[in-house]
Amino acid sequence: MRASAKALQTLHERRHDDHDWLVLLLDGQSFADDQVVIALGVTTTGEKRILGLVQTATENKRVCAAFLRELVERGFQTPAGLLVVLDGAKGLSAAVREVFGEQVPIQRCQWHKRENVLSYLPKTQHALWRRKLQAAYAKSTFAEAQRALRLLVKALAPHNASAARSLEEGLDETLTLHRLDVFAKLGLSFKTTNLIERVMARVEAKTHRITRWRTSDQKQRWCAATLLEIEKQFRKVKGHQHLGLLQAALRGKLSSPLAAA
Numbered sequence: 334m335r336a337s338a339k340a341l342q343t344l345h346e347r348r349h350d351d352h353d354w355l356v357l358l359l360d361g362q363s364f365a366d367d368q369v370v371i372a373l374g375v376t377t378t379g380e381k382r383i384l385g386l387v388q389t390a391t392e393n394k395r396v397c398a399a400f401l402r403e404l405v406e407r408g409f410q411t412p413a414g415l416l417v418v419l420d421g422a423k424g425l426s427a428a429v430r431e432v433f434g435e436q437v438p439i440q441r442c443q444w445h446k447r448e449n450v451l452s453y454l455p456k457t458q459h460a461l462w463r464r465k466l467q468a469a470y471a472k473s474t475f476a477e478a479q480r481a482l483r484l485l486v487k488a489l490a491p492h493n494a495s496a497a498r499s500l501e502e503g504l505d506e507t508l509t510l511h512r513l514d515v516f517a518k519l520g521l522s523f524k525t526t527n528l529i530e531r532v533m534a535r536v537e538a539k540t541h542r543i544t545r546w547r548t549s550d551q552k553q554r555w556c557a558a559t560l561l562e563i564e565k566q567f568r569k570v571k572g573h574q575h576l577g578l579l580q581a582a583l584r585g586k587l588s589s590p591l592a593a594a
Contacts, residue, residue, distance in 0.1 A: 337554035350408025360529040379573025397428035414583025441506040444525040453496035475511035513582035518575035
């Protein structure tokens with residue numbers, strides 16, 4: 334108990350001003366029948382760190398904004414600019430813009446967008462539309478990918494208007510890496526929230542045998558202790574040698590197509 338309590342305290346209190354940060358990934362995850370929002374940071378040189386977690390019933394704007402402000406107060410600084418990767422939850426997106434500004438580039442998770450669209454369609458059509466969506470997102474330039482996705486919106490509309498609206502909603506935010514012209518080099522790491530998803534899968538694998546949790550504090554302690562143990566095995570993100578391209582793109586974003594959207 335003492336070790337897990339210390340781990341939770343470490344996660345809640347440790348400073349982050351020992352690095353310059355470039356990418357922030359946020360995602361709501363289920364853990365022991367509760368919802369937690371996990372923040373994972375990537376430095377300008379590609380190192381990953383679990384920045385913190387907060388337990389919340391939903392990805393609530395007020396709770397998430399307070400959580401992000403706490404990270405900033407503990408030294409989460411982004412002098413080279415910031416890219417935020419989200420699953421598309423409106424509360425998280427609103428919290429990010431409130432804390433980091435309306436112009437902060439947000440990359441919506443392409444996997445979540447694709448699966449949301451497929452959820453409106455019969456299962457017999459999933460394989461076909463999954464291939465079409467993946468092919469559209471794989472286009473090398475923003476103009477090509479945007480054109481391909483808009484054609485899919487038109488193709489979907491006569492058959493399933495709800496699926497078409499789902500794809501159209503926030504479409505350009507799923508192409509932020511394309512807009513910044515770094516998709517080819519950094520898409521593997523940042524086009525989805527998979528960096529967090531994989532971490533939480535490992536947390537669940539280590540804690541799935543626990544069938545009875547006594548308190549919320551126990552859940553948070555075990556989650557924090559497991560996250561920090563997994564963090565010791567982190568490697569640099571794939572494509573870290575190209576993060577300078579992202580820095581340059583973020584510095585120039587006000588004169589790029591991103592600002593005109």
